[in-house]
Amino acid sequence: xxxxxxxxxxxxxxxxxxxxxxxxxxxxxxxxxxxxxxxxxxxxxxxxxxxxxxxxxxxxxxxxxxxxxxxxxxxxxxxxxxxxxxxxxxxxxxxxxxxxxxxxxxxxxxxxxxxxxxxxxxxxxxxxxxxxxxxxxxxxxxxxxxxxxxxxxxxxxxxxxxxxxxxxxxxxxxxxxxxxxxxxxxxxxxxxxxxxxxxxxxxxxxxxxxxxxxxxxxxxxxxxxxxxxxxxxxxxxxxxxxxxxxxxxxxxxxxxxxxxxxxxxxxxxxxxxxxxxxxxxxxxxxxxxxxxxxxxxxxxxxxxxxxxxxxxxxxxxxxxxxxxxxxxxxxxxxxxxxxxxxxxxxxxxxxxxxxxxxxxxxxxxxxxxxxxxxxxxxxxxxxxxxxxxxxxxxxxxxxxxxxxxxxxxx
Amino acid sequence: xxxxxxxxxxxxxxxxxxxxxxxxxxxxxxxxxxxxxxxxxxxxxxxxxxxxxxxxxxxxxxxxxxxxxxxxxxxxxxxxxxxxxxxxxxxxxxxxxxxxxxxxxxxxxxxxxxxxxxxxxxxxxxxxxxxxxxxxxxxxxxxxxxxxxxxxxxxxxxxxxxxxxxxxxxxxxxxxxxxxxxxxxxxxxxxxxxxxxxxxxxxxxxxxxxxxxxxx
Numbered sequence: 281x282x283x284x285x286x287x288x289x290x291x292x293x294x295x296x297x298x299x300x301x302x303x304x305x306x307x308x309x310x311x312x313x314x315x316x317x318x319x320x321x322x323x324x325x326x327x328x329x330x331x332x333x334x335x336x337x338x339x340x341x342x343x344x345x346x347x348x349x350x351x352x353x354x355x356x357x358x359x360x361x362x363x364x365x366x367x368x369x370x371x372x373x374x375x376x377x378x379x380x381x382x383x384x385x386x387x388x389x390x391x392x393x394x395x396x397x398x399x400x401x402x403x404x405x406x407x408x409x410x411x412x413x414x415x416x417x418x419x420x421x422x423x424x425x426x427x428x429x430x431x432x433x434x435x436x437x438x439x440x441x442x443x444x445x446x447x448x449x450x451x452x453x454x455x456x457x458x459x460x461x462x463x464x465x466x467x468x469x470x471x472x473x474x475x476x477x478x479x480x481x482x483x484x485x486x487x488x489x490x491x492x493x494x495x496x497x498x499x500x501x502x503x504x505x506x507x508x509x510x511x512x513x514x515x516x517x518x519x520x521x522x523x524x525x526x527x528x529x530x531x532x533x534x535x536x537x538x539x540x541x542x543x544x545x546x547x548x549x550x551x552x553x554x555x556x557x558x559x560x561x562x563x564x565x566x567x568x569x570x571x572x573x574x575x576x577x578x579x580x581x582x583x584x585x586x587x588x589x590x591x592x593x594x595x596x597x598x599x600x601x602x603x604x605x606x607x608x609x610x611x612x613x614x615x616x617x618x619x620x621x622x623x624x625x626x627x628x629x630x631x632x633x634x635x636x637x638x639x640x641x642x643x644x645x646x647x648x649x650x651x652x653x654x655x656x657x658x659x660x661x662x663x664x665x666x667x668x669x670x671x672x673x674x675x676x677x678x679x680x681x682x683x684x685x686x687x688x689x690x
Numbered sequence: 691x692x693x694x695x696x697x698x699x700x701x702x703x704x705x706x707x708x709x710x711x712x713x714x715x716x717x718x719x720x721x722x723x724x725x726x727x728x729x730x731x732x733x734x735x736x737x738x739x740x741x742x743x744x745x746x747x748x749x750x751x752x753x754x755x756x757x758x759x760x761x762x763x764x765x766x767x768x769x770x771x772x773x774x775x776x777x778x779x780x781x782x783x784x785x786x787x788x789x790x791x792x793x794x795x796x797x798x799x800x801x802x803x804x805x806x807x808x809x810x811x812x813x814x815x816x817x818x819x820x821x822x823x824x825x826x827x828x829x830x831x832x833x834x835x836x837x838x839x840x841x842x843x844x845x846x847x848x849x850x851x852x853x854x855x856x857x858x859x860x861x862x863x864x865x866x867x868x869x870x871x872x873x874x875x876x877x878x879x880x881x882x883x884x885x886x887x888x889x890x891x892x893x894x895x896x897x898x899x900x901x902x903x904x905x906x
Contacts, residue, residue, distance in 0.1 A: 476773070567752045568750050
């Protein structure tokens with residue numbers, strides 16, 4: 281086997297689909313995480329954490345065999361296959377069903393921020409490691425719960441600073457009702473085509489008739505009159521109920537009076553097969569992939585031994601940061617410059633500044649700190665606070681006020 | 691008003707794609723006639739010309755709202771886009787072919803077949819479904835050459851008329867997929883942009899008016 285030239289310098293690179301984050305990027309992501317967690321907490325959602333590693337069995341059990349190819353796997357010492365979690369809904373369902381619900385009962389309001397991992401085609405421009413923030417409302421099957429998570433999702437987009445976000449809401453039951461009118465083998469074939477969003481191929485799979493007409497119209501069933509247009513297309517009870525639920529959900533969300541466009545989209549198809557009822561996604565202008573997605577998954581908790589209705593959503597933080605760049609400046613750095621005999625006083629004054637919340641670095645007066653917004657020099661009499669073009673003396677007990685004034689400028 | 695960005699494929703589908711856009715009433719001065727890859731058109735429409743294999747990346751990532759692409763590429767790449775309409779033109783088939791004089795010896799159940807192709811995933815899926823063993827050799831063009839010089843036993847490639855197969859003394863042994871041009875859209879544009887919805891409706895109305903035969 282030949283060693284390729286690129287292999288020799290591989291140690292410089294990160295693997296495909298994962299990336300380093302520079303201080304400004306991390307600062308922006310942390311700010312966003314902080315805002316979202318704070319928002320979730322104010323809506324009564326408690327943050328939980330689960331391990332990065334889960335058994336492959338857990339994911340297959342929860343999300344179905346279809347996820348298998350999209351997971352990053354490793355083999356444990358005993359031969360068990362472990363996966364890096366691809367999302368947080370299945371781990372939180374496991375956590376809720378096996379730990380929290382038996383102990384506390386429901387409903388549970390849970391929140392998280394966590395890196396998740398998926399295998400992606402090389403060169404597809406999609407990350408293998410990315411961050412999701414989200415909530416799960418477990419143990420409440422009412423329309424009110426659907427409304428709550430959709431309204432919270434819309435508020436989260438606002439808190440994140442996304443401009444002109446729009447939320448599309450659909451319902452898995454509408455499609456289930458349509459598919460129930462087809463022979464079982466045809467329904468399976470159609471489900472497969474819809475999962476690939478291959479609407480153009482439906483004509484080859486379904487016999488001409490009202491079901492085919494309705495299926496082909498799915499991608500157009502969005503916007504203000506979509507519910508009315510959909511009603512005659514799906515006469516079955518399950519589809520009718522789905523449309524009624526959607527009407528109630530939209531009315532409920534409207535009551536919040538959020539400045540975010542929320543509209544019906546019956547062609548919405550989510551990637552995970554555990555979704556059972558209301559589903560939704562949010563988009564920003566000029567972005568091909570959704571920023572946020574979620575919905576109701578009433579069957580999932582039962583798979584982990586504790587039946588409970590549930591709904592929730594996850595936000596892709598990297599996508600949000602791309603759609604809503606936050607140009608906030610980083611925290612200014614204060615340099616405390618010491619001369620040989622003043623070291624002790626320098627580190628003590630630095631401690632006082634750090635206590636007061638200033639980013640503070642102790643440097644020798646000879647070297648200084650090039651990117652310092654403000655320098656506190658140790659002098660015989662006390663201290664001198666210097667900013668660009670200005671300097672004034674300050675005593676130890678007034679140092680924080682002097683530095684604050686210096687940073688705020690004239 | 692939002693700009694509507696339409697991606698059309700360079701190569702064999704380009705002419706038909708531009709003709710279709712014109713017939714649906716889009717003013718497209720110059721699009722597809724010179725070497726410009728991005729053409730701004732009146733009425734807030736942009737047309738970008740992408741290599742067929744790259745086109746879905748532009749659409750999926752939101753750099754284009756909608757695109758025109760062969761079904762062969764959709765099947766090969768498995769991207770996250772809506773495949774909305776069969777546009778009818780650009781019909782072709784992906785077939786498995788091998789030298790006519792060697793079919794008897796190599797196309798036998800259980801024999802590991804070496805297949806040269808530009809479509810490794812499509813090929814792998816076919817052999818998985820038919821439970822035949824295969825070794826795939828990925829080439830980027832003129833795959834007909836491979837079996838003639840002993841690089842492979844056969845090929846999987848697109849055929850339109852079958853002339854290239856005949857000229858290279860290759861015999862079709864199985865049809866793997868049928869293809870034609872498709873209209874695709876990304877997940878965001880379809881639901882949030884009224885212009886995209888309107889464009890799709892216009893193309894669909896045009897197809898209905900032409901009453902193109904819809905094939906499987």
